[in-house]
Amino acid sequence: MKRIVVALLSTISGLVLLFAYPTSTNRSVTADTLPAAGTGTTTGSGTTGSAATGSAGTGTATGPAPAAAGPAPAAKSGTFTGATVQTRWGPVQVRIVVANGKVTSADAIKYPTGNGNDQQINAYAIPQLNSEAVAAGSAKIDMVSGATVTSGGYVQSLQDAIDQAFPA
Template identity: 55%
Template sequence: MRRITFALMSTVTALVLLFSYHTSTSSQLSAAPQAAAHAGTSSSGTSSSGTSSSGDTSTSGDSSSSGSSSDSGTTVYTGDSVDTRWGPVQVAITVSGGKITKADAVVYPTENPRDQEINSYAVPQLNSEAVQSQSGSIDAVSGATVTSDGYIQSLQSAIDQANL
């Protein structure tokens, strides 16, 4: 009887330790270096909008909200930076004629290879869906739930700034 009790308690202890082990050692980086790292990759990774405006105006390093106008009547609104479990997410939208013409994640997690793999397919899908829906009511991408949640919050912040 004592052997069974000991074996059962050892198994329970091992399971508790196994399920409480965190597999990722994600450390937070500041938003400024990530924004600089994404300045070249984020505009080339989103070919779904079909426009070729310069992405330099929307990739500010700070996490504050901003809007900037250009000569053609388009305005870029940058949503609030949202801290997620894997890193900050920040979205900028381009509005022309009261419509979202482009959505771009200017800051998103790329700290490790798994983040890069997930976000390489998730961010373009989220960008495309934001333009199609013209609202913050978009579906999360399967397998990228944390990034999707941060994206949707930042997108809604940018939409609120644009009064859409």
């Protein structure tokens, strides 16, 4: 009888711990967690990472700003590539397209594909992350459950690209 009670309590405790485990975080990435500007990963063909591609500052102003805040920055248009973020499963890098100060496209241009499991997970996760990034227009997006490591790298690279497109 004692064994049954112990087994039942152990099962219940295990289930409580399992359901209490956080599988997703919705933290924003701050600048101090990103590589310094101008850094990237050097490959045989050159440096990839935080170099912006496309034109910067080619749009028009978004409108008058409040007097105390100063002038509004010009709306940007162009393509911006975030830093390559090394994750446990491989590199992740995001490229965004900005038109008139709005993120219109986000694409993971590097992500782990080293094995069938990576390919299966990222075939599901990357499109979700891309659409969330466009919908949010920021790096404050939900991580994809089951692809937490890739999601974390995606958010960091996305934040770097956004910082390039919309400097403070």
